[in-house]
Amino acid sequence: MKKLSIDHPFFCCMGNLGDMILLNLIFLLTCIPVITIGTAQTALYRVMLRRVRKESSYPVKEYLEAFKEEWKQGTASWLPFLVIGGVLIFDVMYLGREWSIWGVGTGVLISVWCIFASYVFPVQAQFENTTKNIWRNAAFMAVRHFPCTILIVFVNLIPVLCFLAGGAVMQLTAPIYLTAGFSLAARVNAELFGKIFKKCM
Template sequence: MKKLSIEHPFFEFMGNLGDWIILNVLFVITSLPVITLGMTMTALYQVALRRVRGESRYVAREYFQACRSEWKQSTKLWLIFLITGGILLFDVLYGKNLWKMLNLAIGVLVALWSFTFTYAFPLQARFQNSTKNTLRNALFLAFRNLPATLAMTALNCIPAVCIAAGEFYTMAAMPIFCVAGFSLTAWVNSLFLSGIFQKLIHRKEDEDENTAR
């Protein structure tokens, strides 16, 4: 009977799956204080983007390195989203009986918040920039790549949708997201983001080349 090599596709798949599970568990545990969520999301996407590019080997080490290097600016970014998101959530919960046009405006702001949130932490993970420019670039990329933005935002909203749907759906989704849901969401999003960021890098290189001429 033929022996299976450690380079067999099955073992490679199981190894990759194990890495994504480790990444997810690290993300869940380090996100429990809530205030650390900006740092952990940036670290999650830094590792996920590196894995999609084939540049990641040691998930845990790279994750904690990203946490140490990105905590300051990522926390500042997270606080902006936390405060603005809290205000929007209050408006959504308690503004149902308001004037219809005002409700529409709140809906537009929620969509803009969600689109910007989808790109902000991956951008923080991939590029060095100020918080202001990161937010501005996030909104720009969101509308420039609207089909991908809608797909990624829908994936990001799954936990919130499960919570809103009730206790049964929340309890059903919880084991999935505690084991691999967040990291696999980051993986799928990173497949979109890698192509988007690569185009952005090429565009910047072309602009620099034209300026040099």
């Protein structure tokens, strides 16, 4: 019987899946303090962007190194999102299902929040720059590549939509995201960001 090589597609697939699970676990653990979510996203995207370029060999080690390096700037970038997001959630809870100009305005602000939150940390993971310029570049890229932006935001919102759906949908998807969902979503988006960043470099 012919022996399978470690380069066989099956073993490569299992190895990649194992990496996704480990990265997902460490990502969730580093998000627990909440204030570290921005840094965790930056670190995750740095690893995923390297995997897109086939430059990643030790993803967990690279994640920890990136988390340490991006701690200061990642926190500075995340704090405005945390504060504004909290205010927007309060508005949604306060408004309920009421349809008004205020409600429409809140919906627009939530959309802008989601777009910026989807771009700022991948941009920070790819480019060394000031926080101000990262936000400016993120806005420019999001508008210039708007079709990709819609898809990226949708991928990021899938767990939120599943949570809001509740019931069987939430019960089915929760184990997936607790196991490898967030890292897989970042991997999908990294493919899109890789193409966007290539045009900007």
